Amino acid sequence: MYMNINPFDLSVSDFVAQSARWCAEFNIPEDFPYDLKVEIADRALFDTGTDQYEQIAEEAEDWIEQERTRLGEALPTFSTHADYIVRTEQWRNEFNIPPYLPYTEQVRIADEVLRTIDRSKYAGMLSAAEEWSKTESANLNAEPPFDGWKEQIRRQLLQIQKGKYLMIYVPYGSSNYRIEQGTLTSVDWNTGTVLLHSTVYNRDNTVAIDNIQSIDESRSGSGALGAVQTADLRLVGFDWYRGNTKL
Incomplete structure (x- = not known):
């Protein structure tokens, strides 16, 4: 089963929800909506014993890496100008972007800032962001920008x-x-x-x-x-x- 989800936001619950074996183990109907399957999987994992959880987590680790590689071919590494701002401490501080907000929220704020800044004043930053974006987009093995x-x-x-x-x-x-x-x-x-x-x-x-x-x-x-x-x-x-x- 292939889902249109962020490859950097996969969890052990996603693995369970997409595994016929573990869905059967936890009595999760395969025809349930995906979000509901993940929710049930999350609850089941919370209630399971430590040994079984560690077994599932170990299997999930390999699956997550495979999915990140596969999905990365279709979904480029985060590489917009807004991502450059968020991942560059100097500019994140310049635009007062709280570092502990969800990554996607930080990018949204940076994108709004980019719509209102003085382009001539930040010409150098935008030029550097352009080069960074090209490099990141070409590097499918780049480190994920956040922990899922x-x-x-x-x-x-x-x-x-x-x-x-x-x-x-x-x-x-x-x-x-x-x-x-x-x-x-x-x-x-x-x-x-x-x-x-x-x-x-x-x-x-x-x-x-x-x-x-x-x-x-x-x-x-x-x-x-x-x-x-x-x-x-x-x-x-x-x-x-x-x-x-x-x-």
């Missing part, structure tokens, strides 16, 4: 409204996690931090975006047993349900 998992977390944060109760999972040790909980106070895209306010202890807590493994937005109060705001995906026998609704 971190990009996914940043995009999720960008869409969460202030005041939403979050459970943020942060790796602790080799295979454990700690959970930071509270209402979202703010996201600082310049320093790459999330500020949560604990409703239990009435205090603030800062979490580094790059340390986040996953974010659970489904709870409305402290603790894993807090009331659910939106129905969770769950497996009953061989059927997937969202709440009481069979998918």
Whole structure:
């Protein structure tokens, strides 16, 4: 199955969603919409044991590299003038582009800046960007401009409204996690931090975006047993349900 997706944004969940073997293992119907298959795969991977997850992740690593190579032939490496600005610290600072925003959002801001700048003032920069773009476009083995998992977390944060109760999972040790909980106070895209306010202890807590493994937005109060705001995906026998609704 070939999907029209960004080769630099593939995850282990994409691998599961596109693998007939693992879809059967996790009872994910092959005729489900792709985004829903990825969502179910993500939940199934979260609940699976460490040994099985590591096995799947190892298989996914090879698949992701193959997909990046294959898709790279049809989708050139990021190589626009806006990408040049984002990936050049001098110009990203010049145009005040927050470094921890999702990469695609940074490029959008840079593209808007390019529409309004004094072309004569930045002629040298545009000339350098042109040469950079040609080189990058020709280099299909260029390093990806961002980490796919971190990009996914940043995009999720960008869409969460202030005041939403979050459970943020942060790796602790080799295979454990700690959970930071509270209402979202703010996201600082310049320093790459999330500020949560604990409703239990009435205090603030800062979490580094790059340390986040996953974010659970489904709870409305402290603790894993807090009331659910939106129905969770769950497996009953061989059927997937969202709440009481069979998918």
